[in-house]
Amino acid sequence: MSLNETYNQLYSERRNIKNPSVTVDNVILRFTNKSSENYRKLAEKKLQVCLIKREYEPFEDNYAVPGMFIDLELPLGSSAKKCVQEKTGLTNFYYEQLYTFGDEQRDPRSRVLSVAYLILTNNEEEISSGKWFDIDIKMDEIVLKETEQGYIQTQNVKINLINDDVVLENEIQVNFEKKNQEEIKQVKIINSTLAFDHIKILYFALERLKNKIEYTDVIFNLLPKNFTLTELKLCFEAILQEKLLDANFRRKIKSKVIPVEAFVTEKGHRPSRLFTHNISWKLNNLE
Amino acid sequence: MSLNETYNQLYSERRNIKNPSVTVDNVILRFTNKSSENYRKLAEKKLQVCLIKREYEPFEDNYAVPGMFIDLELPLGSSAKKCVQEKTGLTNFYYEQLYTFGDEQRDPRSRVLSVAYLILTNNEEEISSGKWFDIDIKMDEIVLKETEQGYIQTQNVKINLINDDVVLENEIQVNFEKKNQEEIKQVKIINSTLAFDHIKILYFALERLKNKIEYTDVIFNLLPKNFTLTELKLCFEAILQEKLLDANFRRKIKSKVIPVEAFVTEKGHRPSRLFTHNISWKLNNLE
DNA sequence: ACAAAAGTGTTGCGCATACACCCATGT
């Protein structure tokens, strides 16, 4: 192909419109399953996110959520799945589209949109690259300022990501402004050790998860096939960031699980019955 | 700039990655406010969507939701706002990101992603171009098929869009498959008279709206400043597609509205008190 | 024996549902 022909082709492609680059970025979450030190104490349940250290500019050596430029031959969701499989080796996971991030300055190179996906997996599979970081959240008090046409809520949120000695500190500010018709929710990054706006993407993922576990079954994607009710409760508590009352939790969750003829023993206390996800609880609740 | 320089610039831009085109597509909704024929009957409340007839290929002469290629100089949301303002002339509206549609074949020209936005407005402003179409939904029964690892739910949905004599008929099939870990929600277009996959985008918008009115204030963006409780109830019913009980509705909604010292009279029945949105009901409900 | 978790029972409150009933108005 001559220079001229190539030029023409290239030019015609972008005659009218400049196209942005588009990536998929995947927030992959799971629960820890540390074995307990005390022979009868319960293992701690903590949410973890998979991060990979970047090898190239921009943000070289910073940790980032696994992502890649989209494959134009695939539907969007499949690009996300492919990315997760290639970068981490995971094969079995839940995924859903989270949000599309498109601030002008989110990538220093050029205009890059990021279609973020929320990925949930349990800890039965190991990952081929990347590390799991414990998620540690500290929320400040919500500060309220009333304005003439509404109000502004401001909240600072510190998110520490911990893998052994490595502690990645991040702080964001969540602003919710109510002003006449408009409702503006804005997440500002105060400081972050993650690449790009990935701390913001992570925050969106955590919020989505928090909202969804109340009225969906997604949480079971974070658990092994069989689990005890206390394990399940600890998972709820880790996501919701609050303590639940045991008796009430058991009643509430009953329709979503099925007891299995198996117990966890040798724990220094009464054996725990194992349960599994009642995949069709929604159906039975329709009438 | 010489041919060579331009070539280099163009080429370097796409050295590694082919970029897709990206549009914003805006589902703009409002309520009708037909005046009633009968002197004491209530005016009907119906959801309407703004559609514009396409002037060019592809889908020339088909109706479409207002959209445009994104402006690389603006954040995504601002591209959407700009699009709505330029195409319809609306200045005052609520907007939120809906979903990003990225099937390979959704645009016959080339790979085009669509970041869809949900826009809500009341009928105080007129639009400069485009027409309002009444939304008429008929949902078939949900068909359930149990499978080995879960189940599949299938539902056909007919969406007719009506503007005077013009009736745009559309039918989609909503599949929800539960299969082990995976939950796959798929919307297939069976037949549509709208451009691209816009009927699918409209369906997503209606679902989002339905879910959101329960736990947010978005519905007030569809209403004028002052309204009667029965008007408000009719709006809820139109979105939820079900009848509500009057007494209970009034109790439930009480905290979200503030009575105004004004009444609607000359209606052949007891005057209706007007209410306005209590912009800070959430705050008072925090404790 | 006792620590720790597993699991059940009870009580009271609040809220949603369903329905009955009265009020005010224009024609």
Next chain:
DNA sequence: ACATGGGTGTATGCGCAACACTTTTGT
């Protein structure tokens, strides 16, 4: 007078919060 929507009251039942209590195991 009456149709129509505006608006209030109340009984019933369910679900959830709170808390007390019993059971079962390993060391």
